[in-house]
Amino acid sequence: MRDELRSLDLAEPPEQWADIQRRIPRPHGPATPTPTSTRRILTGAVALLVGIAGVGFGIHAFSSGTRGHRTQNPRLSQIVPMGTDGSVLWPARTAVQLEQEQVDADTQRIGNSWLLYPIQVVQKFSSSVVGWPPPAQPMIIHGPDVNGRPTATARLTEPSATCPTPTSGAQSSVPCVANVEVIHLTQPVRVGEGGIWAITSVTSSAASIDAPPGGVITNGDSVVVHSLATEAPGTQAGFAVGNYDRRRNCSVASGGSADHPTTTLHVRAAPDSVAGSNCGVSAPGYIWVASPVNGSGGPPSSVQPPVADPFSGGAAPYSFVVAVPVLVRIPENALPVGMASYTFPSGWTADRASSWTAVTTYAPGPVAGISNAATPFTLKSMDVGLTVRSNAVSNAAPLRNDSQFPLSASDFQVEPGLGYRSDLTFRGNGVTYHAQLYAGPDALPADVAAMNQVIASIRFPSLGQPGRQVNGYSSLGPAAGYPVGAGTSTNVPSPWRPVFVLRGSASTYALVIPANCAQGEGRIWGWDAAAQQIVTHCPNGSDIRYRWDGAPLPGNPAGYGRRLVAFPVIEAWDGTLLLWPHHMHVSQVRNAWRG
Amino acid sequence: MTGERADLERVYREHGPRLWRALLGFTGDGEIASDALAEAFAQALSRGDAITSPADWIWTAAFRIAKGELKRRDARRLTQPERRYDLPEPVDHLVTALAAIPTNQRLAVVLHDYADIPTDEVAYMLGITRATVHVHLSRGRRRLRTLLEERQDA
Numbered sequence: 001m002r003d004e005l006r007s008l009d010l011a012e013p014p015e016q017w018a019d020i021q022r023r024i025p026r027p028h029g030p031a032t033p034t035p036t037s038t039r040r041i042l043t044g045a046v047a048l049l050v051g052i053a054g055v056g057f058g059i060h061a062f063s064s065g066t067r068g069h070r071t072q073n074p075r076l077s078q079i080v081p082m083g084t085d086g087s088v089l090w091p092a093r094t095a096v097q098l099e100q101e102q103v104d105a106d107t108q109r110i111g112n113s114w115l116l117y118p119i120q121v122v123q124k125f126s127s128s129v130v131g132w133p134p135p136a137q138p139m140i141i142h143g144p145d146v147n148g149r150p151t152a153t154a155r156l157t158e159p160s161a162t163c164p165t166p167t168s169g170a171q172s173s174v175p176c177v178a179n180v181e182v183i184h185l186t187q188p189v190r191v192g193e194g195g196i197w198a199i200t201s202v203t204s205s206a207a208s209i210d211a212p213p214g215g216v217i218t219n220g221d222s223v224v225v226h227s228l229a230t231e232a233p234g235t236q237a238g239f240a241v242g243n244y245d246r247r248r249n250c251s252v253a254s255g256g257s258a259d260h261p262t263t264t265l266h267v268r269a270a271p272d273s274v275a276g277s278n279c280g281v282s283a284p285g286y287i288w289v290a291s292p293v294n295g296s297g298g299p300p301s302s303v304q305p306p307v308a309d310p311f312s313g314g315a316a317p318y319s320f321v322v323a324v325p326v327l328v329r330i331p332e333n334a335l336p337v338g339m340a341s342y343t344f345p346s347g348w349t350a351d352r353a354s355s356w357t358a359v360t361t362y363a364p365g366p367v368a369g370i371s372n373a374a375t376p377f378t379l380k381s382m383d384v385g386l387t388v389r390s391n392a393v394s395n396a397a398p399l400r401n402d403s404q405f406p407l408s409a410s411d412f413q414v415e416p417g418l419g420y421r422s423d424l425t426f427r428g429n430g431v432t433y434h435a436q437l438y439a440g441p442d443a444l445p446a447d448v449a450a451m452n453q454v455i456a457s458i459r460f461p462s463l464g465q466p467g468r469q470v471n472g473y474s475s476l477g478p479a480a481g482y483p484v485g486a487g488t489s490t491n492v493p494s495p496w497r498p499v500f501v502l503r504g505s506a507s508t509y510a511l512v513i514p515a516n517c518a519q520g521e522g523r524i525w526g527w528d529a530a531a532q533q534i535v536t537h538c539p540n541g542s543d544i545r546y547r548w549d550g551a552p553l554p555g556n557p558a559g560y561g562r563r564l565v566a567f568p569v570i571e572a573w574d575g576t577l578l579l580w581p582h583h584m585h586v587s588q589v590r591n592a593w594r595g
Numbered sequence: 596m597t598g599e600r601a602d603l604e605r606v607y608r609e610h611g612p613r614l615w616r617a618l619l620g621f622t623g624d625g626e627i628a629s630d631a632l633a634e635a636f637a638q639a640l641s642r643g644d645a646i647t648s649p650a651d652w653i654w655t656a657a658f659r660i661a662k663g664e665l666k667r668r669d670a671r672r673l674t675q676p677e678r679r680y681d682l683p684e685p686v687d688h689l690v691t692a693l694a695a696i697p698t699n700q701r702l703a704v705v706l707h708d709y710a711d712i713p714t715d716e717v718a719y720m721l722g723i724t725r726a727t728v729h730v731h732l733s734r735g736r737r738r739l740r741t742l743l744e745e746r747q748d749a
Contacts, residue, residue: 001704001739004689005705008617013612016629016632019633023633023636024637357722374719374724381646
C-alpha cells in the first residue's frame with residue numbers, strides 16, 4: 001500500500017512561501033500576551049487532566065430569528081402517508097403510538113381491544129371527546145380507498161340537551177337545529193382483521209377547516225376556519241402541536257374565539273432553542289373548531305388558558321367538534337449540516353460540530369465533556385474543551401433563581417495563573433452547574449469560535465406546564481399567572497395539597513393550605529389584598545384566615561391555629577415558577593415577602 | 596520574529612512538499628491542499644514562539660483546515676471541483692481512488708501510510724482512539740487496494 005501511495009510524490013507542489021507571508025494577519029488591538037514559562041510547560045505537556053471536579057461549561061439558549069406570520073393560506077398540497085406522524089387524529093397521533101396500540105391489541109396486554117372495532121372507537125370518541133351519547137345510526141364501512149385501506153364513517157347527531165337555552169325568557173330567533181358530526185376512520189397500521197381503527201378527521205355541518213387531513217403545514221403558515229354556527233356563541237378554534245408525549249417536551253397550543261364566520265389561525269411554534277422545547281423539525285398536531293355548550297372549557301385556574309380544545313382536557317359536551325390532523329414542519333429547528341446535538345442526563349442540550357467529541361462520564365455524578373479532541377478530559381495545546389458538572393440540589397434556603405440565557409464565553413472567569421482555563425457557575429431548572437472552559441494556547445481561532453457557539457447553544461427544556469416535576473421541583477406554571485405582591489392559589493400534584501403562592505418583594509414562596517373547612521367541604525381560598533391575608537369562607541359562616549407569612553389569625557376555628565408550612569419557589573430561566581419541597585424558616589419567609 | 600520566521604521557513608522547506616502531497620491525497624483538490632497548507636503556516640507564523648513543536652502543529656492544523664473546507668464544500672452541496680492541477684496519471688488514479696473511500700479511512704491511510712505519522716499521533720489529529728485508527732487503516736487499505744485493482748483491470 002505504501003508503494004502505491006508513493007505515487008503522490010510525482011505531484012509537484014506549488015511554491016507558497018510568499019503566499020504564506022501575505023496571509024499573516026496584521027497586528028491589531030492589544031498584543032497577544034507572551035506565554036509564561038508555566039504556560040509553556042503546561043503547553044509542552046499538552047495535557048489538561050480534568051479532575052473529579054470535571055470541567056463545567058456554560059449553558060445558554062441561543063435565540064434564533066423568528067419570522068412573521070404568513071398572511072396567505074398554506075399550500076397544503078402535501079399529505080403525509082397514512083400511519084405516519086400527523087396522519088391520524090385520535091386516539092393517537094404519532095406512528096410510534098399507533099404501532100404500540102397495534103402491538104397492545106395483538107398481545108391483548110392492555111384493554112385496548114375496542115380499537116379493533118370501528119363502532120367502539122366512535123362510541124369512545126363520542127362520549128369522551130364530544131360528550132354525546134353513542135351514535136344512533138350504524139357504521140358505514142366503505143371499500144378500500146385508493147391506497148387499499150378500508151375506510152369507515154359514522155354520523156353522530158347532536159342531542160337536544162345541548163341546544164342553547166334562551167336566557168331570561170327571551171325567545172331565540174333561531175330554532176335549535178341539531179348539528180351532525182361525521183367521523184372518518186381507517187386502519188392506519190394493518191389492514192384487515194386484527195388491524196386497529198383510528199379516526200382520521202371529524203367534519204360537521206356547523207364548521208369547516210381549510211386544511212386536508214394529514215396536510216403538511218410549515219411553521220408560521222395560516223389556516224382559515226369557517227363557522228356556520230352563529231347561533232352557537234362561544235365557538236372557539238385553535239391548533240395544537242405535539243402535546244402527545246411528555247418525554248419529548250413538545251407542547252404548543254393556541255386557541256380563542258371563532259364566533260365570526262371566518263377565522264384565521266396562525267400556526268406557530270417557537271423554535272426549540274427559544275422555547276426550551278424538543279419538537280424537532282416536524283411534529284404532529286391538529287386544527288380544531290368547537291363550540292362548548294357551557295362556554296369556555298378547561299378547569300378554572302389562574303395558569304391555564306380558558307381554551308376549549310376538545311383533545312386536551314376539553315369542555316364536553318360540545319354543540320359540534322371539527323378537527324383534522326396535520327404535520328407541522330419547523331425548519332427553524334433543523335441543525336446546519338455538519339452539526340449535531342448533545343443532551344446531558346438532566347436534560348440540557350448543546351449543539352456542536354459532528355466531528356467533535358461530546359461524552360458524558362460519571363465522577364460519580366454526570367460530567368459532560370465537549371471538545372474538538374478525542375478525549376475532552378485530556379486536552380492538548382491546540383485543543384478547546386468544555387466540561388459541565390452538575391451539583392446535587394442543595395436543601396439550604398434561600399435557593400436562587402436560574403441564570404439568564406444564553407450564556408457567553410465572556411461570562412467565564414479566568415482562573416488566576418491559568419490563562420487558558422476559565423470557570424462559570426450557572427443554574428438551570430433549579431440545578432447548579434459548574435463549567436470549565438479550556439482554550440489551549442495553540443488553539444485555532446476557528447475552534448475557539450466554534451466553542452463559543454457551543455456555549456451559546458446550551459439550553460434547557462421548559463417546565464412551563466403546571467404539574468411537571470423534575471430535579472425535585474414541581475412546576476407551578478408561568479410566573480405571569482402570579483401577580484407580585486399578592487397571593488394566588490393553585491394546586492401542586494400529589495402528594496402535595498393546594499398551595500397559596502406569594503410573590504414577595506425579594507422572592508417567592510408557597511404556603512400549604514388546608515384543603516377543607518372543618519365541615520369537610522372543599523372551599524376556594526382567596527386573597528384579601530387589603531389585609532394581606534389568605535382567607536376562605538366556610539359554609540357555617542366562619543372565616544379561616546392566615547397572614548402572608550402563614551401565621552393563623554386568632555379568630556380561626558379550632559383546628560386552624562397552626563402556622564402554615566412554607567416552601568421556597570424559584571423562577572426558572574423561562575419564567576416558570578418551581579416549588580422546592582423543603583420547609584422554610586419563618587425568618588426566611590419574612591425576608592422573602594418584605595425584601 | 597525574524598528568527599521564528601526563518602525557523603518556520605525551514606519547516607516549510609522540509610515538510611511543505613510532503614504535507615502538500617498528503618493534503619492532495621486527502622482532499623483530491625490541489626486548491627484546497629494549497630490553501631490549507633498556506634493557512635496553517637500563516638497561523639503558525641502569527642503565533643510566534645507560542646508553538647512548541649511547529650511541524651506537528653502545522654500538520655495537525657493543515658489537516659483540520661482541509662477537513663473543514665471539505666465539509667463546507669459538502670454543506671454547499673458542491674460537486675467535486677474541476678482539478679486545476681495537471682496531475683501525472685498515476686497520481687490522478689490514486690487521488691480518484693482515495694476520494695472514493697470514507698473520510699476517516701482516507702485520512703488514516705494518507706497520514707500513516709504516506710506521511711509515516713505514528714498511529715497514536717494520527718489518533719490525536721483525527722480526534723479518535725488509536726484502536727479506531729487501526730480499524731480505519733485496515734478498512735481503508737482494503738478498500739483502496741480493491742479500487743486500484745479495479746482501475747488497473749479496466
